[in-house]
Amino acid sequence: MKVLVPVKRVIDYNVRPRVKADGSGVDLANVKMSMNPFDEIAVEEAIRLKEKGHAEEIIAVSIGPAKAQETLRTALAMGADRAILVETDDAVEPLAVAKILKAIVDEEQPGLVVMGKQAIDDDSNQTGQMLAALTGRPQGTFASKVEIEGEKVTVVREVDGGLETVSLSLPAIVTTDLRLNEPRYASLPNIMKAKKKPLDVKPAADFGVDLTPRLKVLKVSEPPVRQAGVQVGSVDELVAKLKVLGFVA
């Protein structure tokens, strides 16, 4: 079976985002961009499924600017077989991404779509669920374990206060949580090899999906600055302060 892995180019998770002076968004000028960390986990999982003999081909897909080719090359260097860039310079919201992914799913017919649970730039946590709804495929979200047996995939999900295990019929959609695996680094020879792997570029306009935003960002603001701490001289003093703050009765 084929495994489709959508990967998004986002601000690198090590970068401390700077909010633009006018509060209209995050400043992306000269900022390091990388693959969304949950998508790296998705690529890794797809590779492991291939290594176990469950998958024959891994296709990475990104919807974004020409520079998202770098993100796709990273996926290829990790072990994906080919890549598709759906090129657009516009910001694309989860519903539009899901609609474009649906068109790709219809064309490629992957047995499994493995994608991130959330993109760390918009924190939407919507695209996988919307893709499942649009394709009518079952979904296993927030996966911390994925196991394929015959026509079924068992997904252990991280839910509030514990784990939930669900069994889905293939074809299915799985979204990854942090503990699913530890993504591999691409080796230098694999980075070189990835340059020769196929990467198709298709204009987003070809998909006939309305990309007009449905949301308007009114304001983005920095989190409140943390107050400096104080050193206490004794446990009694600490308890007294906690009482004042209401943490201790």
Ligand code: AMP
């Ligand atoms: P979100 O719903 O925006 O939090 O994103 C959830 C997941 O959908 C991401 O981890 C990606 O796997 C996928 N995704 C979202 N936007 C894109 C995009 N522009 N290109 C490729 N995949 C995307």
